[in-house]
Amino acid sequence: MSRGDSTPAVQAASRGVDVSKWRVLPSLHEESKEGWVWASSLQAMTVPHVLIRNPVNDRRLVCEQPLIDSNFRRVYNQPPRTSLPDTGNVVALNAYYRERLGLQYSGPDPLDLEISPSRGPIAGLREGVAHPNSAIRTATWLGTLSLTLGALSVAIAISLR
Numbered sequence: 121m122s123r124g125d126s127t128p129a130v131q132a133a134s135r136g137v138d139v140s141k142w143r144v145l146p147s148l149h150e151e152s153k154e155g156w157v158w159a160s161s162l163q164a165m166t167v168p169h170v171l172i173r174n175p176v177n178d179r180r181l182v183c184e185q186p187l188i189d190s191n192f193r194r195v196y197n198q199p200p201r202t203s204l205p206d207t208g209n210v211v212a213l214n215a216y217y218r219e220r221l222g223l224q225y226s227g228p229d230p231l232d233l234e235i236s237p238s239r240g241p242i243a244g245l246r247e248g249v250a251h252p253n254s255a256i257r258t259a260t261w262l263g264t265l266s267l268t269l270g271a272l273s274v275a276i277a278i279s280l281r
Contacts, residue, residue, distance in 0.1 A: 140209050141230035144223050147214040148196060155251040156184035158192055158212040159235070160204075169243040172211075173234040174221045181220050182238045182246040188212070202227070211235075216252035 147158065157172065173180040186192075188204065196212070197203040204210055211233065218224065223231060238246070248260030 140233065140235075142209040142211050142233040142235075143205065143228070143230050144218065144225060144233075145202065145204070145210060145212045145227075146218075146225055147212045152214045152216070153253045154214070155247055155253065155256065156186055157214075157217060158186055158188050158196075160188040160208075160210045167237040167239070169238040169247055171234075171236050171238040171243075172217075172221065173236075174223060175232050175234050177222045179221045181217060181250040182243050183217065183250070184247065214252055220250065 142159075147154075157170075168184060169182050170185040171180060171182050188196075188210065193204055204212075209230070213221070213223065221233075223233075245260065245264070248256055248263075251257050251260070
């Protein structure tokens with residue numbers, strides 16, 4: 121990579137991550153507190169979590185990723201909403217996730233986003249910490265605190281033997 125090839129898209133492509141232009145649309149109102157993003161042309165259905173990174177400001181989050189299918193299109197395309205395009209990369213993000221990523225509703229103008237699979241138990245933990253529902257964020261932090269205190273208790277009990 122030459123010195124002039126330092127754009128976020130080129131840097132991410134050199135790491136094997138898919139950076140594409142994505143049309144960012146608002147999610148449905150009834151999904152404003154859900155921990156997922158609807159997307160087309162995203163990862164395989166077997167990838168439960170994805171890491172979404174805004175290469176402009178390096179903000180990132182982990183969330184679930186159902187794919188846009190015909191059922192979602194039928195519900196989303198009801199007037200007065202903007203219809204989903206039939207081709208290209210489209211992602212429907214709730215306002216909470218758009219704010220966390222520093223994104224605005226892009227309408228017809230696509231934005232650079234880096235989207236890659238996120239696997240393992242840490243992915244679920246990262247999703248919980250960044251979840252739009254405050255009850256889930258609190259439960260994730262309390263669960264992490266409980267696990268930490270439990271491990272500390274075991275370590276103290278073993279050291280006092």
